[in-house]
Amino acid sequence: MKAKMWLWTAVAILVAGMMAGAVWWKLRPQVILLGDGTKLRLVAVTYGKHHNFPGNRVPVRANRRNGALDSTNDTLFVWIEQQHKGNQWPNYQVLAYDQAATACAGNWGSGGGMRQIKNGVELVGVRLDAFPRHDRKISLRFVSWGTHGRQVAKGQMVIPNPARGGSFESWTPESLPDVQSDGDLDVTLTKLVYGVPGFNGGDHSSKDPMNKAVLAAFHTEQKGVVITNWQPTRIETSDATGNHVYNNSWSNGHDDNGDATMTYQWGLWPDEPAWKLRVEMSRVSGFSDDEMWTAQNVPVHAGRQQDLWNYGGRNRQTGPAFAETTLNGIHLKLFPAVQFTDQNPGNGEKAGGVRVTTEPDLPEGYRLTVIATDETGHPLRGWGPNGGGGNYVAQFPDLGNSTTLNITLALHKSRFVEYTVKPTKE
16 A cells, blocks of 8 residues: 555656646746847747737837737737847848758847837837747747847747647649739739848858748849840738738849749749739839939948948937928938948958938838949949838948949839649749
């Protein structure tokens, strides 16, 4: 009898120990350290159409009224406490992976709301519109960007998937090539490939989806004539599970057939039956006179990247605009160009950019194009402008030692086409 009692006691202790271990696993703090010393701690995870900051002990400093973050679709918010040096603001991305690391998608750490707890400590809500909805768990990885380029943080956070078990539609893809039209513009999607090398400073031979991208190719005709002055600028990718990502072009070109291409990060999970693409096509040339304005001898000043972005127009030390005009009812202000003192691409090149504000903000379906030459008339390679809310920045990776620039702004209307297709894998 005593032997049985000791046996059951031992079993009870073992079970209690296992249960305690399980509780510790669920409650243990999940912490990530970024390369700049910033400490990230997982606080909470919420899912739905209405989100509030966890706790009510700190003052609201969010980018939504009353600290609430609302959406029309169910979204996932990851709440992270970030601790950093008071004068060193962290700049990082949060990437959601499936357990097999088939694909990933993410957002910036500043891509939601924020509450300040004290100097150097904030509670941040990171909104994830795309994540692996079929998996039981979601892995979160972190990538920081700074003066030393991209740094991938060690370790990961693991959270439960609140959307698992839901019923999803099944979309039927169209075969390629697929032609769609907007007015007299006929755009044929000829190629959609997942898993091509990405542009993020990583190892292109790595199988990590963090280093992969999507390549889309388009053949364009207007009134039956092949044209090359229309490029894909923005692609919204969605799937039947509710995922969607918005991708601005960071790499445009042409394939062997002369068709326009766009390479972007990231796509969605390629094993889904189909993706829906909503593609914004924008002109790169052929603007009419009433769409363009040119400012000569725009000065170039030394400064930091944050001076260029101007914190969305909240930096009171920013000087006045160099020149301004009105195009199609939109008032444009052009500020002096900035040559970066805190980040350059290497190889002896000097990077920089220029900022433009609009009042009101650009209407839906309109694009701003920035064309720049140096004082000798040499065209500058650039990307953007990026931004929103009336504040836009175009960047030039090879600004060199230019002291003045000639800047042409073009305000023009985009065209839109939509496809339902399945990507092929690289």
